[in-house]
Amino acid sequence: MSSSNSPYKKLVSKRIEIKESLIRFFFMINGYVAVLFLLLIFIFLLQEAFSVIIEPGVEDFVYSERTDASGESSKVYEWYPTSDDPRYSLVPLIMGSLLTALPATIIATFFGIILGIYLAEIASNRLREILKPAVELFAGIPTVVMGFFIIAVGATLFQDFFGFLNRLNAFVASLGLSLIIIPIIASLSEEAMRSVPIQRRMASYALGATKWQTIIKVVIPSALSGISAGIILGFGRAIGETMIVLMATGNAAELTFDIFRSVRTMTATIAAEMGEVSQQSSHYYALFFIGVVLFVVTFLLNLIAALVLRRMNKKAGNYS
Secondary structure, three states: OHHHHHHHHHHHHHHHHHHHHHHHHHHHHHHHHHHHHHHHHHHHHHHHHHHHHHOHOOOOOHHHHEOOOOOEEEEEEEEOOOOOEEHHHHHHHHHHHHHHHHHHHHHHHHHHHHHHHHHHHHHHHHHHHHHHHHHHHHOOOHHHHHHHHHHHHHHHHHHHHOOOOOOOOOHHHHHHHHHHHHHHHHHOOOOHHHHHOOHHHHHHOOOOOOHHHHHHHHHHHHHHHHHHHHHHHHHHHHHOOHHHHHHHEEOOOOOOOOOOOOEOOOOHHHHHOOOOOOOOOOOHHHHHHHHHHHHHHHHHHHHHHHHHHHHHHHHHHOOO
């Protein structure tokens, strides 16, 4: 009987191997296609931005020279590409991006880690099953809705309370950005904490530590790699966001270090000016150069986060 079933078993096994090979091939092709598309996008951006190396020149994206009435020249950090004397400094745009993304990341890190601790260590299984999908669903809210909410409610509220000179400013935009990156940091922090081996918690309790002492001195340090990856990804998300900063920053392309002043970010500049710029002009190529800078920054941030997560998973695998 077993001998008669042997050819049938071999046939079934062969079919399973063929199906698994086809599935692996399908996912491999999809992976290569995704990488190819990413590479083509970067090549296209680089090709369009290459003209700025010749005109107006890479150094003009840092500062431009201006001569006053007395004949003395000074460095000017301005983005004003439509004037008779166009200026293409990216410094105010980069500073505007940092003034919105860094405070947003700090705010989101505080609330995201607290939420991650609650989901991983305190909430019951039933409550976690409700809260975690709710947090992930919150991350899916369209950013244009978030931007509308922050300028309709937050901007007026904070101006009345603090007396801001500019109703729309970097601080208001950073509040909107923090709302969209809190779920990212919270989810990755929760996963990192839950991946900490139970033996470490038990060892801490055996030494007489309380639950909060175990969380603060054992769980969080052990999950630091995953938490750091969430923070990096959140920062990259804030840098690459467009609609909230376009609506809530005031879009003043001036160099400032004051978080309560109107600023303009790199993403908002591309979104606001690409539809009206003349093709093949210096302004057109300058916008593509901004795109290259954004692409490189976000790619490096995601690469660093991926390496950190890989290190965390490798540690978790060693402990299991």
